[in-house]
Amino acid sequence: MIKTLPSSTTSQISSELAKAHTERGEASQGRVLTLLVKTTEKELEEVLANAIYASQEHPSRIIAIVTDRAEAPDMETLPSVAVGTVAPLDAEIRLGSDGGAGEVIVLRPSEGLLRHLDTLVIPLLVPDAPVVAWWSNLVPASPSTSLLGRMARSRITDAQNTDSPMDTFLALREHHTIEETDLSWTRLTVWRGLLAALIDEPPHSAIKSVTVRGSNHALSVDLLAAWLAWALNVPVEIEIDENVSAVRGVVFHREDGDSIIERPSDASSDLFITKPGQHKQTISVPHRTLGDCMTEELRRLDPDEIYNAVLTEGWDMISHNHWNK
Template identity: 30%
Template sequence: SHHPGRIIAILVDLQSEVSEFHARISAYYHDLQAGQKQIVAEVIVLETGRMGADHLSGAALPLLLPDLPVFFWCTVALTLIHSQVKTLLRYSDRLILNSAEDDYSTRELCKSLDAILQWRRQCHVSDLNWSRLTMWREAIAQLFDKVQYNRFLSLLYEIEISYSDDQLSSQVLLLAGWLSSRLHNVSALPRGSDDTTVFFGHRSKQTAIKIRRKKMQQVDGIYKVKLIAEENEKAVIFTVTARQNGGLESVIQIGSTFYPATFMHSLPMSEAQCLCNELDFMEQDEVYLQACQNVIEYLHEN
């Protein structure tokens, strides 16, 4: 990372009965001129067993550096309900999660998102899974940047998200939650689902989005988003598609006329890159939290 700081990694072996903490300390530096070295990061690794999990805060809090922001990277969101984790979070400025790493049941996802929304009052919240959706969100928003296309926002009557996976992922739900929170005028579609289609929506705002699953070779996750409107009996279709070589392609069709495609070139970010990017932000991401709220409402109703 380009941010100097102290990194405290806590490893709890739930298969071990050990209660003591074992610590390892490392320092990383950059070479400067004239043989000088500048330390850019200290890494402290704390290891313990299941019995030591009840003393996490006592081991970690004395190691925090005063007057520096504290980022809490929680690799499993469901651990937020642990009392020691709650104590650590009270001393944190930002909570960083990666909801893509969790193999959720619907019930567990509700619990996890509820915990995230509860902690918004204590600290700011980030989700690396949400960060990976940035390119999709930007590409969709840019479709309506031009004045001549902006009017179609109020005419949308169908939105379709297509993805390739064995099950409905948290990333697909987050994108649907974001769309439903930004596009308040989308007409309600029939509720219900089958093996390949889910209708995302909540009755309170009368919005719904169609989510289609189609398993494809060499394709994982979201691969297409389609927004459909109608004007003067002409179909207006905005389509964003993932390209095989990386990046996204956006196409606009009005009636039988196709307009030149636009491209957004970007390679998928690694988890380390996403994490480093989150260290640049200190403000609360209210758009992400609203997307989470919409997902919770959908899951509770279905």
């Protein structure tokens, strides 16, 4: 069910939401969190589909703020509008199959209201539930000081989805706080688990260095290399493969030979594992979707100490010069 509320107010939205719950015999209690999403009209439906997917495990009130009515690229940094300025708000309420395991509120504020996102959103938050903020593509340099970020216990960005992934990521790193993570790191969860298992398996000969193979412009490649450099304290080199879009594989250069784990192509769901003196193994590892990554992040709202260490220590242990080529 989708109910459209043109030229509305937060009070009217709350009232209509309560009325809809009553008509459907539902209760708004039981929502484990409020997920704030800042996005564009073009990406709205895809973003909501993934947020709703994640809400199946984490029943949430999803509040999506669509920014297309504003002409300025970063409305959160602009001065406030004068008191009394008319600032219309168009909204939607989505419930049932359109709202996942919770409900979806879509807000399309005018330019004036974009300067007051905190006062716009606060009345719509689920009481006594944590707030998570997700920027799907419009990533502020400092999420913790942005209007949405100040309300959130956990802040999720996706620098890879922006026009300039590395520039965005470097700005995020400069202003990083422990409550923040980026989906470029979340996409590595399976890789990190497999690599940790590979390191622990015999043979246990010393690792002299590591080569990470992957795309020229995928932040996950750099983050994986930084994690390995930090965790193993050995030289890590990035080898570019222009035929893939993410991580292709990892080679552990050991004293008795190379241990290799790699995906033959972007299209393949298989990984091949090769160890000295052993036959090649094949394991099925499906690609992670955006919904999978969001589900993981909503499952873990506590700070990610490893990610923090990779940013503060591991990142400077490797070269990122390939981004300039």
